[in-house]
Amino acid sequence: xxxxxxxxxxxxxxxxxxxxxxxxxxxxxxxxxxxxxxxxxxxxxxxxxxxxxxxxxxxxxxxxxxxxxxxxxxxxxxxxxxxxxxxxxxxxxxxxxxxxxxxxxxxxxxxxxxxxxxxxxxxxxxxxxxxxxxxxxxxxxxxxxxxxxxxxxxxxxxxxxxxx
Numbered sequence: 001x002x003x004x005x006x007x008x009x010x011x012x013x014x015x016x017x018x019x020x021x022x023x024x025x026x027x028x029x030x031x032x033x034x035x036x037x038x039x040x041x042x043x044x045x046x047x048x049x050x051x052x053x054x055x056x057x058x059x060x061x062x063x064x065x066x067x068x069x070x071x072x073x074x075x076x077x078x079x080x081x082x083x084x085x086x087x088x089x090x091x092x093x094x095x096x097x098x099x100x101x102x103x104x105x106x107x108x109x110x111x112x113x114x115x116x117x118x119x120x121x122x123x124x125x126x127x128x129x130x131x132x133x134x135x136x137x138x139x140x141x142x143x144x145x146x147x148x149x150x151x152x153x154x155x156x157x158x159x160x161x162x163x164x
Contacts, residue, residue: 003028006100007087008038010120015049024061032086136162
């Protein structure tokens with residue numbers, strides 16, 4: 001099974017859709033401490049992803065990872081958020097290939113370090129290909145409705161690829 005380190009937004013988005021289980025069905029998933037804090041510690045009780053992440057870690061479906069090079073995180077902070085930095089640095093420390101991250105600047109940073117970024121849309125597309133979800137459109141619509149930025153061109157392209 002492929003291992004991946006996840007940033008906050010894909011966990012929040014998949015939780016919103018009731019599809020967080022897709023992550024551990026398709027990957028061995030790590031979450032850096034800062035991402036955990038963003039989702040669990042720094043949010044209200046009813047926030048998407050909070051209870052789902054706590055439960056997934058408790059059940060061993062997602063592994064919590066403490067980044068070792070905190071100095072590098074602090075040095076680069078300001079260019080990206082700490083959660084994004086820890087996601088990328090954790091992947092390097094764990095010698096992984098993939099990071100689950102949606103933000104464009106963080107994806108560029110990950111790519112510059114020879115990591116392969118995947119976003120929530122890539123997860124949904126792969127889940128459709130594997131028959132784990134029947135349709136993409138309702139999920140894309142829900143993400144857009146809740147503030148996830150998906151351009152019209154990308155939206156149309158994803159639906160075409162999914163034969164919807």
